[in-house]
Amino acid sequence: MDNKAYLDEIAVKGKRKGAGGPILSPTVIKLIIVAVFAVIALAIVGNMISSKNAETVKLYESVYSRVSALADKKGPFGAYQNKLNSSELRAYNISTRSSLETTLSTLSSAAKGVNLNVSSISSDVKTKEKGIVNQFNSSLENARLLGTLDETFASEAAYHLSLLISLEREARAKVTDANFAAALDASIADLTVIQENYADWPPIASD
DSSP: OOHHHHHHHHHHHHHHHTOSOOSSOHHHHHHHHHHHHHHHHHHHHHHHHHHHHHHHHHHHHHHHHHHHHHHSTTSHHHHTGGGOOOHHHHHHHHHHHHHHHHHHHHHHHHGGGGTOOTTSOOHHHHHHHHHHHHHHHHHHHHHHHHTOHHHHHHHHHHHHHHHHHHHHHHHHTTOOOHHHHHHHHHHHHHHHHHHHHHHTOSOOOOO
16 A cells, blocks of 8 residues: 555544534534523523512511501601590590501511511611601691691591501502411501591581
């Protein structure tokens, strides 16, 4: 065999050795693509669930912060108790404060079940809810100066309690924890009766 023939034979053997085809078959490539898309889809769904959970916890924070601000001694139901002329309004007010304080306590006890940390509520939620209650206080103070405190107190109390009840109902629709749900149910029931009392004040005098 001459040199040329020998070299040609080596070249042919080299081609045969390298002719094993691609390392990954089309089927394997398809499976890899499907797996990549599955991972991406799971990541997107995970982020959506995480974001939704964060929004729900923020709603619970709003409920707790609103109740806390309304139940505060410097809040409307605490600061104006002794300034009301109507004995009926004073009685309603006592019931309101008692209900709010009970709600605050039961929500705090059940908070762990919905991942609500009452000691580290976000500052933006606190600021928003406190601002709403501060407006309530401002309206009452203006009414006191104008000599219309009782009338304004009744209408403002009815309005702000209706806002709180709506907020609680919104939260209740998302709750799966039995203890937190029970706390909201009890609060909604109590405050609805009190809110209706304020809305119906002053009572219509009978003939």
